[in-house]
Amino acid sequence: MDQDGPYAKQSLPIQMNILKTLNTIAQCSQPSSGVTRLPFTKEHKQANKIITQWMKEAGMQVHLDAAGTLMGTYKSSNKNAKTLILGSHQDSVINAGRFDGIMGVLLPILAVKKLHQKKIKLPFHIECVAFADEEGVRFPTALMGPQVLAGTFQMKDIKMKDSQGISIQQALNSFGGNHRKLTQLKRSKKSIIGFVETHIEQGPVLEKHKLPVGVVTGISGITRYTCTIKGKASHAGTTPMNLRQDALAGAAEIIHVLEKKARTTKNIIITVGSIQNTPNAVNVISGEVTISVESRSLDNKKRVSIQKEIASIVKKICRARNLFCQFKKTYDQKAVLCDKHLTDALSKSVKDLNYPLRKIPSGATHDASAMSDLCPIAMLFVQSKDGLSHNPKEFSKEADMQVAVQVLENLITNLKV
Ligand SMILES: [Zn+2]
Structure with a gap:
């Protein structure tokens, strides 16, 4: 016992x-x-x-x-x-x-x-x-x-x-x-x-x-999006750092900032739990990444309003890195x-x-x-x-x-x- x-x-x-x-x-x-x-x-x-x-x-x-x-x-x-x-x-x-x-x-x-x-x-x-x-x-x-x-x-x-x-x-x-x-x-x-x-x-x-x-x-209510970040796949050896459109590096920054956002916001949790990287090769700069972004909260208003903040964080990071992003809502539960x-x-x-x-x-x-x-x-x-x-x-x-x-x-x- x-x-x-x-x-x-x-x-x-x-x-x-x-x-x-x-x-x-x-x-x-x-x-x-x-x-x-x-x-x-x-x-x-x-x-x-x-x-x-x-x-x-x-x-x-x-x-x-x-x-x-x-x-x-x-x-x-x-x-x-x-x-x-x-x-x-x-x-x-x-x-x-x-x-x-x-x-x-x-x-x-x-x-x-x-x-x-x-x-x-x-x-x-x-x-x-x-x-x-x-x-x-x-x-x-x-x-x-x-x-x-x-x-x-x-x-x-x-x-x-x-x-x-x-x-x-x-x-x-x-x-x-x-x-x-x-x-x-x-x-x-x-x-x-x-x-x-x-x-x-x-x-x-x-x-x-x-x-x-x-x-x-x-x-908790749940909202899930997939977010596709598009950059440009190019040679890892020949493309200078300042000329890259690295979708994976952009996704990494997005994941980090979203985690920080959730840590400093009450009554909301945000998880990026899935990632697909293309072409996913050691010597190619990432051309496209799709991540899942899930938010959960007991507060329905907060869950809805955080979606706008998430979108603006993602867009801001993508703009600064010369990337493009697309969102698709995949699940929503009150x-x-x-x-x-x-x-x-x-x-x-x-x-x-x-x-x-x-x-x-x-x-x-x-x-x-x-x-x-x-x-x-x-x-x-x-x-x-x-x-x-x-x-x-x-x-x-x-x-x-x-x-x-x-x-x-x-x-x-x-x-x-
Ligand atoms: Zn059960």
């Missing part, structure tokens, strides 16, 4: 070994050094069998919906009660860790199991969900499960194919889903209290502050703020367990982003070792996950609706 951190002494009664359970389901994977579990595959089927067992042990009725989402329902005695949805995704990236997604499926089920064991009945229904496809690795789209519930799924996407030429429609239907019934899954906003997603932090903040869990303030009522309730549950409350934004997208089109959302982060994720070394401590289960149990028990 891991016992570091100043709060470990308050560790809760260990009723179940969460790590062991996650290790078991991690076996539902394609052969790889980490976990590789893609939607609508035999590994997904194996995982759903195990999750079904977890849900049944927690007193839930289980079914697979037409979009391939596995759902467990813990019914209120009040038939007309509203529903609180908890969960995350079962799928992984290639060579993933054992926690991203699946931990957020397991922990709320364990919280409900505790209520079930205590024979507690609730004034609202609970649905625990394991969404099929959040990572978007197999098909060129993602988040179908929550989008279908919210009524935002684009039916034309059902024709999208994986690298083997299998469409989502084919994969879904042979898995036990039914593309013809997708539109019937749309929920009425009035019937849902909210969606609470638990997720490994995938960042270093909670570990730095030695906290088991943190409450998420919102999910930020989503977590709901105040649900977040306050989650925060109270953390504080009631005598842990300091840390509120953090999520830089990554989650199922909760798509669920926000249907209902209020809230998120609980669990500390991740070295902030590592999408990596076989991804790790959360048993004691921290136990705390998260306790927080969820308190949230469900005390939630006023």
Whole structure:
């Protein structure tokens, strides 16, 4: 058992070994050094069998919906009660860790199991969900499960194919889903209290502050551009330094200045993560470079306004170096703020367990982003070792996950609706 951190002494009664359970389901994977579990595959089927067992042990009725989402329902005695949805995704990236997604499926089920064991009945229904496809690795789209519930799924996407030429429609239907019934899954906003997603932090903040869990303030918006910088490819030996139009040197300056800009601007992060250099040869001055420029922020206005500043920085550097630049927007996603009522309730549950409350934004997208089109959302982060994720070394401590289960149990028990 891991016992570091100043709060470990308050560790809760260990009723179940969460790590062991996650290790078991991690076996539902394609052969790889980490976990590789893609939607609508035999590994997904194996995982759903195990999750079904977890849900049944927690007193839930289980079914697979037409979009391939596995759902467990813990019914209120009040038939007309509203529903609180908890969960995350079962799928992984290639060579993933054992926690991203699946931990957020397991922990709320364990919280409900505790209520079930205590024979507690609730004034609202609970649905625990394991969404099929959040990572978007197999098909060129993602988040179908929550989008279908919210009524935002684009039916034309059902024709999208994986690298083997299998469409989502084919994969879904042979898995036990039914593309013809997708539109019937749309929920009425009035019937849902909210969606609470638990997720490994995938960042270093909670570990730095030695906290088991943190409450998420919102999910950052993202804007991505590709920026092509055009210069002149010429001989590296014969072109004097002052007569060059070196696209790569220009890109290097742009990357450096954008990093400085983000370091000195509040609430925005900017990343140049991809670069293609042409002709990319040791003795040729670079003629053309394409970089990606991504900005993320919880503040939608700031994310929009920083685009103008980025463009003016790039243009200024290109002018000074006799280069040309072209921008193309490739992705745009609005930020989503977590709901105040649900977040306050989650925060109270953390504080009631005598842990300091840390509120953090999520830089990554989650199922909760798509669920926000249907209902209020809230998120609980669990500390991740070295902030590592999408990596076989991804790790959360048993004691921290136990705390998260306790927080969820308190949230469900005390939630006023
Ligand atoms: Zn995830």
